Every structure is written in C-alpha cells, then in structure tokens.
Amino acid sequence: MTYFLIAVLVILCIMVVVSLVRGIVAFLQSTKMDLENDADEGRATEMQLKQNSAMFARIKYQALAIVVVAVILAIAQ
Numbered sequence: 001m002t003y004f005l006i007a008v009l010v011i012l013c014i015m016v017v018v019s020l021v022r023g024i025v026a027f028l029q030s031t032k033m034d035l036e037n038d039a040d041e042g043r044a045t046e047m048q049l050k051q052n053s054a055m056f057a058r059i060k061y062q063a064l065a066i067v068v069v070a071v072i073l074a075i076a077q
Contacts, residue, residue, distance in 0.1 A: 023054030
C-alpha cells in the first residue's frame with residue numbers, strides 16, 4: 001500500500017511541475033502590449049485565462065499530494 005501511495009505521490013509531483021511550466025510558458029507568451037492594453041479593461045485575455053487555469057491545476061495537484069503525504073504518515077504510525 002505504501003509503495004502505491006509513493007507512486008501516486010511521484011505522479012502528482014510530476015503533474016505539479018508540468019502545471020507550473022505551463023503557467024510560466026503562458027506568462028512568457030504574454031507580451032508587453034497585452035499587459036499595457038487598457039482597451040480590454042475588465043476582461044481577461046486568453047493568456048491570463050491560461051495562466052489562471054494552470055495555477056488552479058497546480059494548486060489542485062499540490063493539495064492532492066499533501067493529502068497523499070498525510071495518508072502515508074498516518075499509515076506509517
């Protein structure tokens with residue numbers, strides 16, 4: 001059981017890194033003009049939506065990884 005949870009934890013850690021890289025790539029693709037554009041005030045751009053979804057995915061995977069670590073610690077005692 002512990003080995004299975006460790007494998008799940010490793011997969012979740014990989015997913016966290018992938019989500020982080022996707023968010024950074026979306027951030028780097030944002031141009032200076034996108035950041036300074038006041039015409040779309042009140043509306044999120046496509047890159048901002050990508051950054052937001054990548055950040056949400058990263059937080060979700062980190063929370064799941066914390067739950068797995070808590071389960072591993074509970075089993076170990």
